[in-house]
Amino acid sequence: MTEGELMKIVSDEQWRVTEALNSKPERKSGDGDEKSKLATLVKPLDVWSRAINQLAPRALQSAISGRSLMVRAALLKNNALMKSLGRPMREQITSMRPASLTTLEAMNLSNGTEFAGILNRGAENLIRQSAHQNYDLVDYLYRFAYSREPSSRERILAEHYLGNPIEKERLADLLWTIFMSPEFLLVR
Secondary structure, eight states: OOTTOOOOOOOOTTOEEOSSOOSSTTSOTTTTOTTOEEOOOOOOOHHHHHHHHHHHHHHHHHHHHTOSOOOOGGGSOOOHHHHHTTOOOTTOOOOOOOSSOOHHHHHHHHHOHHHHHHHHHHHHHHHHHHHHHTOOHHHHHHHHHHSSOOOHHHHHHHHHHHTTTTOHHHHHHHHHHHHHSHHHHHHO
16 A cells, blocks of 8 residues: 555454454454454444435535535534533643533533523424424434434424424423433433
8 A cells, every 4th residue: 555545444243343453463353363353343323324315415425515614623613511511722732531420510411501592493493493394303302312213202292392383492491401411411
């Protein structure tokens, strides 16, 4: 392989994996290693595949045409919420994030005005979007946040809570509940 040459690497169910490090760099991972095993092929969920098939072509077209601008975190204003969630100052070098919430993070996520404002703006956008595109909001939220359909119990509770017509404050509360759930943190 020469410098600048593109190389495609595609994995499939024939790949072998091992937890041991190879002592010889020229050896391919898992070749001739008794401790290696076949990789597990994880099939995508139908809901995820449908979302990708619907959204990916539009997103790629938008990126190719140059209509969508990339947002760089370094160019965004570092507000109190971002600081409390661990965004470092530009001059700080960080190599890892703590695994558990600090008291400040928990307070900002539970009742901080910055986060509440984000949730309210998100609720307004979702209500406006769902009115124009005529889709079921509860289905959309569960597919987007959890990559799955809501259970019948979840659907009934969410629809009952949101009301008809949907109230912005209630939708913001539902968004908060979704974002704070362990399932959301695991999926996202």
